[in-house]
Amino acid sequence: MRNIALTMHQFDNDVKSQTTKDNMRLVALEGWWQGNIPYGYKRERVPVGEKTRDGKRKERLTLVPDTADGLSEKVRKFLERFSKGDINQAELAQYAESIGLKSSAGGMFAPQSVKNMLTNISYAGFVCNKMTDFEPVQGMHAGIISLETFNRNQAILEGRKPDSSTPRFSADYPLKHALLCANCSKPISGSAPTTGSGSRSPRYHCVRCKGTGSKSLERTEELFEAFLNMVTPTDSTIKLFREIVRRTASKKLKDVNTELNDLRSQVSKLDEDIQKALQAFLDNEISKDEKEDYQGNLRMKRIELEGSIDKLEDAQRLNEATIDYVCNFIDAPARMWRDADPLTKIEFQKMVTESGIVFDIKNENFGTTGLSPFYRLKDNKKDPSKADESLMVIPRGIEPLLPG
Incomplete structure (x- = not known):
């Protein structure tokens, strides 16, 4: 009997866990934010749906540009500057220093931090994480840069000519x-x-x-x-x-x-x-x-x-x-x-x-x-x-x- 109770308890936990994951996935697919806040943004809670009997409403998390000390504007300049294609990542870190853009720790950007920001599609207004199967989804937040600028940066990082191709998530669907x-x-x-023939x-x-x-x-x-x-x-x-x-x-x-x-x-x-x-x-x-x-x-x-x-x-x-x-x-x-x-x-x-x-x-x-x-x-x-x-x-x- 005890084994049956333990089994039912585990089953209940598994169901709740899967329900939580499914809900998180739906929230992500709708473009709401989950996870760490990208540098240059700040979080904002948005009421959604009808009020419940106690007068409260569900809230969803989204991102808004952090305009304190012109931070989001500096991040925009930082990302757009690289898209010109005439400087490397080390020079981009120096450029950030010249416009007063410090890392979140208050110092100069480390090489990995520079790359992380350049490859983060969140800055173009998209959500892309485990809950979206790492497929970009149009976010509820506004991008600091355009999708075109983001794509140019990826092309430069990959050694391709900017705008040589369109990303699959946009081109295919x-x-x-x-x-x-x-x-x-x-x-x-x-x-x-995949069809029966493998195509x-x-x-x-x-x-x-x-x-x-x-x-x-x-x-x-x-x-x-x-x-x-x-x-x-x-x-x-x-x-x-x-x-x-x-x-x-x-x-x-x-x-x-x-x-x-x-x-x-x-x-x-x-x-x-x-x-x-x-x-x-x-x-x-x-x-x-x-x-x-x-x-x-x-x-x-x-x-x-x-x-x-x-x-x-x-x-x-x-x-x-x-x-x-x-x-x-x-x-x-x-x-x-x-x-x-x-x-x-x-x-x-x-x-x-x-x-x-x-x-x-x-x-x-x-x-x-x-x-x-x-x-x-x-x-x-x-x-x-x-x-x-x-x-x-x-x-x-x-x-x-x-x-x-």
Whole structure:
């Protein structure tokens, strides 16, 4: 009898342990934070769900930039500086010192600390840990740097040309955060199970619900493109978008030109000071060590200024032709999505749907209440985001298949 009781007790513990792990996994897949706080962030608790009888609500942990003493901004500069590809990790540690970025211990960054920060995708707004099977999941927190910058840094660390390839988690399943399960309204997942022949079969499915089926990657993206053909921006959106882009571009270019002139003047002054240091050394006014220390500090400042100039010159290239191109493409969402690279697809999906579109995997239907205020169905004049009930539509031009 005692053995039976012990067995039941162990079974109960195992069940509780597995339940805890499952809950932690679900929390991670939703993008909430668990674990140590990355340097440059601080924790923030966010109430979720309905209040219980005692008036309390569940809380989830997320990350927010730690702006104390400009820490998060310094971390951003630190990570973006490496993405230029012209300095090594030891020089990056020196750069951190020059902008006042200290390690969490208050000293200079150790080589391993530098690498840990460069390879931490949390800084790009993602969660990636044991609970996500080490697959990056879009986090609830804002990134300090862009995903593009993170990818450039990984390419540099691996000795590849930056932007030479797109990471698998983005390229293979661009829709997995844009489509919601029709049963649980949570984001669907993507995976590639092995078929009977031993080959991989990339598919979209819901990991939380049973009986909702799965759909091949090709079929799902074919359906989504057809759905986008049924979507159009409102007339007011096109008009407002064009005007906003023009006004913003005009003001931005004016500000950019002013700032560029100032930065270029600062670079010229640094070059003059570098030459003066050389001349002072030749005239025996300073020692070789003094010259090298002084010139080294000036060159670090110059590198930082060059990075700022490069960004401003990119912004300066915005012109009327670019504006027209963008405005024309906003009116053709299906074409824009089809022709985009995987990362651009993900960003464009955020324009079309703010919180995700419901997708009935079995019946190949899409909901419409998730559309952003900028888009609507071509035959639906009412703003779908304000409808009382979600519509379910079958994309036109696609012959429905049997479920599966």
